[in-house]
Amino acid sequence: MSDYNVGDLVAEFLALCGVTTAFGVVSVHNIPMLDGIGRRNAIRYVMGRGELGISHMADGYARVTGGLGVMFSSTGPGAANGVAGLVEARFAGSPVLHITGQTATKFVDRGMGTVHDVPDQLGMLKSVSKAAFRVRSAQQALGVLTRAAVTALTPPMGPVSVEVPIDIQRTPIARPASFDNFTLPLAPPLAPAAAELDELVARVLAAKRPMLWLGNGARHAGAAARALLDLGFGMVTSWNGRGVVPEDHPMTMGALNGNGSAAVLEFYAGCDLMVVAGSRLRGHETGDFTVKLPPLAQIDVDPMANGRTYAPDCFVRGDALPTLAALAERVRGRLVVDPAFAADFQAAKARAQEDFRANLGPYSSFPAQLRAVMPRDALWVRDITLNNSTWGNRLFPVYGPRDSVYPVGAGIGLGLHLGIGAALGAGARKTVMMSGDGGFFLNVTELWTAVQENADMVMIVMNDRGYGVIKHIQDSLYGGRRFFGDLLAPDLQQLAALAGIPSWKVTQAERFGETVAQAIAHRGPSLVEVDMTAIGAFPPYFPYDRKQS
Known part of the structure; x- marks a missing residue:
């Protein structure tokens, strides 16, 4: 009989995904997985005092590294304690992988009162996660874990939960041969459709005072954003999209994006286009959509973003990086910006900052x-x-x-x-x-x-x-x-x-x-x-x- 079990598979899978740190609380229903982590000694395991804390730790870790933030919780009450962190990771678009146990498969969803058994734990996790999965057999474990990690890391990113019943964790299996050359099957960034990009280019070329608004979905698009600033664009960001371009750049206002700032709102009134990339234009940041924005062109990987908050005049489905990079290349040498725009932008920025300090x-x-x-x-x-x-x-x-x-x-x-x-x-x-x-x-x-x-x-x-x-x-x-x-x-x-x-x-x-x-x-x-x-x-x-x- 193999001394390699599903708990070992979970531990090795995470290491092969590049995970070097995980956060968790050890419990009766996750010991086989944590035993696998401990024996391999390839992942730093951070022992939190409770699932509320570790869920947010995994989120913070994911945000600063750009990779998976992994948390292990107990089942039932323990998984429920982690809900707050999953909710926040969903808000933040953070790729958190939450792995929890479950009662033995023969008792699942039968309401038989086994330890930590709560009604519809999977339903609870689905309601607060981007997706949630249950491993239903030992041979399915690798497939489910792969699907979960890819889902978490695919834009729009978000937290994903996986239940692994305790009897399946203990089940002996052969080590997957694919682990010798394993990579996550992540799709390349979504390029824009040619016709949609053409329309965006035309609108930008017609603009004289163009702005960018970049959000969390454009964090990786800094070089393309800087190229557009060099061509004459001004820029603001959402609060969750800060630092895409360093905020001491003269043509970015950072997160001084309008709400509560007369200087910024007055400046917007003189702009003729705002290209929004990877941002929801949230009500929290726009005074529940009372901030009057310039005419909008929106770039997002999620088609549901089209018209969800502000209605754009032009929508491009695509990842922020290839779309903004293609836009910059297409308008370079052709975009003619109002000669007074940069000075007006910098004056509005200085006034907004001083008003805020005051x-x-x-x-x-x-x-x-x-x-x-x-x-x-x-x-x-x-x-x-x-x-x-x-x-x-x-x-x-x-x-x-x-x-x-x-x-x-x-x-x-x-x-x-x-x-x-x-x-x-x-x-x-x-x-x-x-x-x-x-x-x-x-x-x-x-x-x-x-x-x-x-x-x-x-x-x-x-x-x-x-x-x-x-x-x-x-x-x-x-x-x-x-x-x-x-x-x-x-x-x-x-x-x-x-x-x-x-x-x-x-x-x-x-x-x-x-x-x-x-x-x-x-x-x-x-x-x-x-x-x-x-x-x-x-x-x-x-x-x-x-x-x-």
């Missing part, structure tokens, strides 16, 4: 202070917090397409976990994570995962002792009645001491950058607490900066 109160210098001390290639990870929803998402410059990680679905409490995953995928680069106190304490037990793995990350906690943004919403919409937003929490300096990591406390705004610099110089996890009660209240930001009825 609304930050005592925190107006924080973006510049932090950027000055962070390495250019450092990863910038954030939670949902007042400082991120303002300057962190829009004003702080990002220079690389995989340098920015934040909760796209706007859920609180993800930052620490995303930061750990990012740090473990960062190689030699530093990770800087910013969170509010409310988000940081939501699942603070994963701090010990950062310590155990010696994650090279600085955790900046903006401590206003409660839910600051909720209070702004209550002030704006609910007559200033501030219910249920003040939380009792541990002292952060004592918490850091308990975890055995160095920590600092900022009580003066002008000391922010120099204090973070000390933490950056430390190798491994460290914590910087910003005492917002000492520095001053954070001003309400648009649209909660006014009383509304």
Whole structure:
């Protein structure tokens, strides 16, 4: 009888897919797979404290590496604990591969009360994943795993779940001969149809003040985007598409893409075309579609993107990279841009940045202070917090397409976990994570995962002792009645001491950058607490900066 089983196949399959790190919680229904990983010693296995944390860690890892973020969960309640991370990975278009167990096949879906057995676990996972599969026999395992990995990595990317029943994990099988020369059968990037590209080229050649809006689906298209900027285009990005072109390039505004910015909206009114590539033009970033955009031409691999939010005048089905590259080649030497366009763009950019800074109160210098001390290639990870929803998402410059990680679905409490995953995928680069106190304490037990793995990350906690943004919403919409937003929490300096990591406390705004610099110089996890009660209240930001009825 073979001593190679399906659990071994799972472990070897992941290594052959290029996976070097996986995140998980060991449990009764995944031990054979984790035993295979442990015995091979080819994959770093990160032991999280719970599935909520590891699901976001796998997501953060996938975003900064561009490869699969792998998580192993327990079944039933454990798989349910990981749902939040799958939901966020779906928002972010992140290729997370979630592998979980299942009760023995003879008991599946029969409601017989076996350990961790919940009604329709597969249905639950399908509802929050791009796709979900069950391995129904040992001989099917490789096929299902291959389909799952390819689905996760095929644009539009997203999380995929796989159930492997415990009896199948233990089943002896022959090692697949195909493993000797295995590669994932990924399709090449989708090229645009000739007629659709012709129409796009014609519209661009007719434009005098053309713009790009690039999203997450265009992260890999930086060279093509820069070529179009060299030809005279201006550019903005979605919050999840930041750094496709370094944001110190004079012809990109980065994520200052319009909502709440009079300078940008006024500039848009003078533009005659916006080419959107790999972006959903989400309601969250367009004031629920109230931002008036120039006439649109849209590029997306997903035909369902056509008209889903804004209606384009021209739609091209194709991957952002080959389509933008072909567009640049076709219009080079033929595109005639308004001579005043670049100067007008740069003036609007400068005004938008200054307007934004002017609304930050005592925190107006924080973006510049932090950027000055962070390495250019450092990863910038954030939670949902007042400082991120303002300057962190829009004003702080990002220079690389995989340098920015934040909760796209706007859920609180993800930052620490995303930061750990990012740090473990960062190689030699530093990770800087910013969170509010409310988000940081939501699942603070994963701090010990950062310590155990010696994650090279600085955790900046903006401590206003409660839910600051909720209070702004209550002030704006609910007559200033501030219910249920003040939380009792541990002292952060004592918490850091308990975890055995160095920590600092900022009580003066002008000391922010120099204090973070000390933490950056430390190798491994460290914590910087910003005492917002000492520095001053954070001003309400648009649209909660006014009383509304």
